[in-house]
Amino acid sequence: MRAPGLLAASWAIARKDLAIEFRTRSAFLSSVVFSLLAIVIFYFAWDPTAVGPLALAPGVLWVTFTFSGLLAMHRSFGVEAADGAIDALLVAPVARESIFLGKALANVVFVAGVQAVSLPAIAIFYNVPLAGAWLPLLGILLLATVGLVAVGTLFASITANTRMAELLLPVLAIPFFVPVVMPAAQATADVLSGRPIAESFAWLRILLAFDLVFVYACTVAYPFTIED
């Protein structure tokens, strides 16, 4: 059997993870319910007469995405820990980089699925008009999600080696989310308040640069996190 190429192997691993996810659906449902709960609870954390819901929405959106994303990424290596499944994956004739890319790809799909539910939810609950802004918003979401997932997946692999992964993952990952969540929330706020996307290009450039640097760095670094 010929060993598959980097992208083919990544795709196979992503499909495996998504198939597991699709059969159980429990993690996805919990993440969706978690983000809906967060959106609802945040609404009551501010005085709506002092701060309008439209001003709150971007912050709530990105805090929600960050934490529900962390849930997904923590799971992506937790699921391999059981029965030593990761060892089976490591002896497979694929480049280790493709394991990372496959896991990250599955996490992007997972997080995008959660966003597909929580974005309309926030539009309804916070009365945010998405109609004119959905295309730029989609671009911001994609750029930011790729960065979040790259860093989060690598740190999930690092912390999977420890006894307190669920606590350590957010502690390590959240400082790295700052240059993603801040530009994403700012650009979202600009777009939602009806300003043209051109005004957010400075933010989008940071997101794009972060994606390029950290997707590459995390892919290269990943094999170092799984040596036996």
Next chain:
Amino acid sequence: MPDNAIYYQMAYAATIVLYAGYALTIRIRRRALERRAARAARAARAAQAERTAVPPSSP
């Protein structure tokens, strides 16, 4: 000139305490290490004495 000497006194005191305190933690850890090494050495000597006292035929 504004009267704000108290802030600089606090900052200097805080940094001195911080640096000296950290140096002290290295010293304390070093002492604990030395005690641990001494304990291990004593245990090793005792085990050695036991081995030489007992005839070699015993397991």
Next chain:
Amino acid sequence: MPETSAAPRRPFDWFALLAVAVTAAAYVRAIWFTPPEMLQGYAQKILYVHAPSAWVAFLAFGLTALAGAFWLFLRDPRLDRFAESSAEVGVVFTTAVLVSGPLWAKPIWGTWWTWDARLTLTLFLWFVYLGYLVLRGVIPERDARARLSAVLGILGALLVPFIHLSVYLFRTMHPMPVVANPDGFQMPPVMVKTFFFAFFAFTLLYAALVRARYAFATDRDALEATLDATPDGGR
């Protein structure tokens, strides 16, 4: 009989004494032999400990990342011990920056904290390297600890420009409360000398602390190696 030379009494550390003496001299010079600045008053003197501490903090984290990167290729335990020591000392210096910064900002800017680009960057570096130390603390195997913390240290160094850029952009796009900008004032030569002397002193202090912490790590690893070699675990 296993050799019990682990954790020997080290000879007196003359370098540490020198570093302490020079640092004490820097404090003495800053307190008694440097005049206060006209506009800011005595609070300006905080600069003499704040800025050198910040320089050392960045130096420490840069060297931690560098040592980690070299470890990944050379697998030399000395590099890992250095990374461990430098990161810990760096966190101490960062704490000094985060304590002295607000103590200066309160009388001069009128507020304990502003989301200034450098201040925010320092705060997040502090978080990253606290996480680094926590991570080291929860991995018992020496090799895995070195490997995973090296990856974290390198990514931490990559993060610095991104945090700085995004916070800088955040500030330029949002009007901040107008504060006097005291960074631009010209220091007379006596202050400049104190300033650079403090940089030298704190760098020396960093080297001495890392050296002491490194010696501790060496002896600890040596003791653990002897205990592992002893059949009864050395109890």
